[in-house]
Amino acid sequence: MQQIKVACIFQSMDNYGNTMTKSIFLPLTILLLIISGCAAKQESVYSQLGGQSKIDEIVDNFVSEIEFDETILRYFEGSNIDRFKEKLSEQICKRTGGPCEYTGDSMEAVHTGMNITEGDFNRTVDLLINAMDKADVPHRLQNQILKVLAPTRDEMLYL
Numbered sequence: 001m002q003q004i005k006v007a008c009i010f011q012s013m014d015n016y017g018n019t020m021t022k023s024i025f026l027p028l029t030i031l032l033l034i035i036s037g038c039a040a041k042q043e044s045v046y047s048q049l050g051g052q053s054k055i056d057e058i059v060d061n062f063v064s065e066i067e068f069d070e071t072i073l074r075y076f077e078g079s080n081i082d083r084f085k086e087k088l089s090e091q092i093c094k095r096t097g098g099p100c101e102y103t104g105d106s107m108e109a110v111h112t113g114m115n116i117t118e119g120d121f122n123r124t125v126d127l128l129i130n131a132m133d134k135a136d137v138p139h140r141l142q143n144q145i146l147k148v149l150a151p152t153r154d155e156m157l158y159l
């Protein structure tokens with residue numbers, strides 16, 4: 001069906017000898033090919049960040065931020081911080097397009113029973129932003145990271 005449509009377009013171009021259409025059609029096709037080629041080559045957020053070492057730096061800073069925030073720290077009483085760091089790092093790596101597998105528990109399973117409020121969720125995001133600032137992550141990439149983590153919000157609020 002698609003082939004028939006394309007053939008028809010070419011035929012109608014021949015029939016009417018519309019040189020204007022012909023002169024626009026070729027450059028437009030080339031432009032589309034260039035745009036799609038550029039999009040395919042676009043680097044992942046993981047690579048733009050500089051890979052795993054930058055993610056580990058963000059996660060280390062994030063844990064320090066949590067340690068200085070009484071409200072959020074109380075959620076982590078009794079938690080295994082080394083495990084938290086490892087799993088969070090995997091999660092950020094995977095969600096930013098890095099070569100990792102996430103081997104932790106589901107976001108829903110982990111956070112159920114904590115009854116995380118919207119205010120505390122936003123507060124935690126602020127701590128993550130501080131952590132990224134301290135790791136010199138450009139704001140453009142910070143926004144990309146927040147964008148890929150945002151969907152987790154509905155998997156953990158008020159559970």
Ligand code: HEM
Pocket residue numbers: 072075076078079080083084087088091103104105106110111114116120121122124149152153156
């Ligand atoms: C940006 C959203 C968040 C993400 C991506 C995230 C991700 C994670 C990950 C990957 C783990 C480790 C899972 C595992 O051990 O298998 C974890 C654990 C944990 N998270 Fe979150 N989290 C988020 C927000 C929050 C918030 C808002 C709170 C509380 C205010 C919180 C509190 C905790 C606690 C206390 C643990 C440790 C649980 C335990 O010791 O078993 N998280 N989170």
